[in-house]
Amino acid sequence: MNLDERGRRAAGEIRRAVGAPGAASHADADPLDRFERARRARRNAQRAASGAVAIAIFAGAMVFLVSALTPGDERAPSTGALPPGTILYGEWDQQTSLAHWYTVTTDGSQRTDLGIDASCAVWFPDGDRILVTNDADFTRTSPLRPAVIDPDGSNLRPLDAVDDPDLNLGCGSVSPDGTRIVLEGFNDEDTARNGIYMVRASDGGDLVRLTSGFDGPPSYSPDGSQVVFMRTRPGIQPDGAGALFVVDANGGRPVRITPWGGSFLDNAWSPDAEWIVFQRPYGLLFLVHPDGSGLHRIPLELPQGAGARAASWSPDGEWILFSLQEARGATIWAVRPDGSGLRPVTTSRGVDAISPSWTS
Amino acid sequence: MREGSHPDVAARVSFEEFYVKDYQAVVGLAYALSGSRWLAEDLAQEAFLAAHRNWPRVSAYEQPGAWVRRVVANLSVSAFRRRVVEAKALVQLGLGERHRLPELPPDDAEFWEALRSLPRRQSQVVALHYLEDLPVAEVAAILDMAPGTVKKHLFDGRRELARRLGTEEDET
Numbered sequence: 340m341n342l343d344e345r346g347r348r349a350a351g352e353i354r355r356a357v358g359a360p361g362a363a364s365h366a367d368a369d370p371l372d373r374f375e376r377a378r379r380a381r382r383n384a385q386r387a388a389s390g391a392v393a394i395a396i397f398a399g400a401m402v403f404l405v406s407a408l409t410p411g412d413e414r415a416p417s418t419g420a421l422p423p424g425t426i427l428y429g430e431w432d433q434q435t436s437l438a439h440w441y442t443v444t445t446d447g448s449q450r451t452d453l454g455i456d457a458s459c460a461v462w463f464p465d466g467d468r469i470l471v472t473n474d475a476d477f478t479r480t481s482p483l484r485p486a487v488i489d490p491d492g493s494n495l496r497p498l499d500a501v502d503d504p505d506l507n508l509g510c511g512s513v514s515p516d517g518t519r520i521v522l523e524g525f526n527d528e529d530t531a532r533n534g535i536y537m538v539r540a541s542d543g544g545d546l547v548r549l550t551s552g553f554d555g556p557p558s559y560s561p562d563g564s565q566v567v568f569m570r571t572r573p574g575i576q577p578d579g580a581g582a583l584f585v586v587d588a589n590g591g592r593p594v595r596i597t598p599w600g601g602s603f604l605d606n607a608w609s610p611d612a613e614w615i616v617f618q619r620p621y622g623l624l625f626l627v628h629p630d631g632s633g634l635h636r637i638p639l640e641l642p643q644g645a646g647a648r649a650a651s652w653s654p655d656g657e658w659i660l661f662s663l664q665e666a667r668g669a670t671i672w673a674v675r676p677d678g679s680g681l682r683p684v685t686t687s688r689g690v691d692a693i694s695p696s697w698t699s
Numbered sequence: 700m701r702e703g704s705h706p707d708v709a710a711r712v713s714f715e716e717f718y719v720k721d722y723q724a725v726v727g728l729a730y731a732l733s734g735s736r737w738l739a740e741d742l743a744q745e746a747f748l749a750a751h752r753n754w755p756r757v758s759a760y761e762q763p764g765a766w767v768r769r770v771v772a773n774l775s776v777s778a779f780r781r782r783v784v785e786a787k788a789l790v791q792l793g794l795g796e797r798h799r800l801p802e803l804p805p806d807d808a809e810f811w812e813a814l815r816s817l818p819r820r821q822s823q824v825v826a827l828h829y830l831e832d833l834p835v836a837e838v839a840a841i842l843d844m845a846p847g848t849v850k851k852h853l854f855d856g857r858r859e860l861a862r863r864l865g866t867e868e869d870e871t
Contacts, residue, residue: 342861342868346829349803349810350731353830356801357727357739436745436774527777527819573812578735 421445421673422655424699425490426684427462427469428662428671431691437474438693442490443685445697453492459510459556459694463517463540466490466698470513470520473497483507485520485543498543506532506546510556513540514563514588521549521557521566521588535568535586549586550593555604561612564588565629569602569617576600580620585629596631605649605694610656614676622646624661626676638678647672649694660684660695671695714754718747721764724831725771726800731811731826732775736800739775746771765841772823772842776815813863814856821856824849828857 340348424445429438437456443449453460457471473486476497484499485508498520501508511522520540526532535549535557549557555569566588571581580600584593597617602625606617614626616637624637624647639647641663650661653673658680663672669691671684685692725746730739750757750767757763803811814822820842827838835853839846861868 340866342857342864342866345806345810345864345866346825349807350829352803352807353727353731353811354723356736356803357723357730436749529818573734573816578737 421658421682421684422653422699424654424697425466426660426671426695426697427460428685428695429457429460429693430687431669431693432456440469440471440492445684447684451491453488455488455492455495461510461512461694461696462698463487463513464515465517470511471495472509473499477507480504483509485511485522485538487540498538498540500542500544501538501546503546505529506536508536508538508543512556512558514559515561516563519563519588521559523554523556523568524548535566537588547590549588549590550584553581554584555581556606558607558615559588560608560629561610567596567606567608567615567629568593569604569606570595577620579603583615583617583627594631596627596629597634601625603648605651607651609652609676610654616650616652616659616676618648618650622648622664624650624659637674637676639674639681640678651694651696653697654699658697660697662691662693662695664691669693713758714751717750717758717763721767722747724764725767727830728768728826729771729775730800731830732772732815732822734811734815736802739800742771742774745774762837762840765837768827768841769843772827776819776822810864813860816863817856817859820844820848821852821859824852825856825860828853 422445425442426445427440427442429440432439437458438460440453440455440457440460442451442453453469455471457474460469460471462469467490468487469490471486471488473484473495476499477483482504484497484501486495486497486499488495505526505528507525509523509525511520513520518540519537520543521535521537524532524534524536530553531551533553534551535554537547537549539545549566550568550570553571555571557566557568559566564587565585567583567585569581570584570593571579575581577600580603582595582599583597583602583606584595586593596615601619603618603620606615608615608629613628614633615629616624616626619625619636622645624639625634626637627634637659641647642665645663645665647661647663650659652659657675658673659676660671660673662669663683668687668689670686670688671692672681673684674681684695722743726739726743729742729746730736733739733742746767749770750763757766760766802808814825816822817825823842824838827833827841833841835846835849838853839849842849857868
């Protein structure tokens with residue numbers, strides 16, 4: 340069978356799959372129903388984002404939780420204050436296909452709209468700056484680069500000293516001493532460029548390549564000597580999953596620390612360097628030691644129909660923040676590493692609050 | 700105001716017709732280019748939501764279908780761009796709330812996997828060539844590139860695809 344015959348047959352199988360009974364596009368009696376549901380969700384999200392639904396903390400959240408959790412749940416959410424600090428998080432905006440970023444104090448007393456849309460944002464270790472992807476300058480002719488902003492969202496400074504138009508530098512994290520940034524590099528035209536890269540935090544220069552592969556957002560170890568990231572490759576099941584790898588920050592051969600198919604997207608290293616928290620497909624939070632031992636699930640008892648993702652640590656290592664995804668949207672929650680103390684941080688309904696990070 | 704007299708209604712009806720007519724083809728393109736049985740419909744929904752937001756402008760185009768195909772083609776091939784859509788979709792998948800497209804037979808799955816391993820523009824051009832059997836001018840309109848560039852991507856992409864699949868090209 341020649342190429343065109345294979346191509347026509349493969350195209351026919353795609354059409355058959357999309358139109359097959361059981362496919363979502365076929366399952367709805369009226370295909371517009373699905374679109375209308377998506378559109379209503381977007382409209383609700385916009386209302387919420389515009390302030391119709393404000394963030395409420397603890398007291399208000401308890402009302403929501405009573406209805407969200409089953410009676411008698413052993414891990415019912417806790418009351419009481421989180422340690423002082425400021426949490427950075429994004430709300431997914433379908434208008435821009437980016438997240439709009441906010442900060443909120445852990446006691447909920449102050450929420451700040453940073454006025455920036457970006458794929459990713461994360462605190463610098465000392466909390467005096469925020470690392471963002473500079474999506475506003477990402478065009479066909481201008482590659483994606485990182486930038487830094489002040490904690491109130493002002494004073495954006497591009498970190499664009501690398502002169503390599505064929506390499507995009509996306510999401511990443513900052514070294515503990517604040518001097519280096521480790522990032523996900525990619526080129527959709529030439530995926531041989533994909534991998535983990537490091538640049539200088541002051542200007543984005545001094546590009547160093549750490550890995551080659553379909554490698555996801557990296558995170559530094561607390562002493563800055565190692566980097567953890569997710570690697571995926573075609574054919575890995577379940578869909579979109581990969582494995583966690585650890586690589587020396589000075590280069591070398593990455594070491595796989597979870598089974599293939601056992602991790603999905605985000606990961607974060609605990610401040611005491613003992614654990615890495617990550618999402619196992621899909622919506623389950625796991626911990627593993629950096630050498631691959633001690634793999635176990637955080638025993639979260641989440642509301643029916645909810646999943647967890649995008650976990651990160653509090654500065655004291657006593658709490659894990661994560662995004663709780665439900666059909667109606669996602670909210671930011673906190674839990675202790677042993678699964679106790681589950682509590683909400685944001686409660687805006689109808690929006691997708693994602694990618695929390697915490698600075699003291 | 701009566702519903703029928705609302706100024707948006709005429710455009711809305713046109714959008715609905717457009718959606719019903721083009722939805723499955725756009726999902727198919729997303730499936731071929733992303734390779735995801737779970738994500739293809741979300742990518743298509745993103746593209747149609749974008750079309751709906753811009754409908755007064757998009758509907759004025761000669762081929763609104765080209766616009767939505769370009770959006771989904773670009774979204775599907777960029778792992779970075781589709782990440783948030785993917786994260787949300789796959790978490791919901793884990794919750795058992797999602798439908799899945801059927802798996803493809805192994806030989807056909809191999810064909811599309813090899814296509815996805817091509818450079819981005821080549822994979823988009825070759826996918827549109829086989830999925831929709833479009834003339835070069837229409838592929839050029841969808842991907843916003845010159846017809847000559849489409850021809851080159853099609854030539855290079857088919858040759859490389861044949862090599863990767865260990866099969867022979869046919870005259871097109």
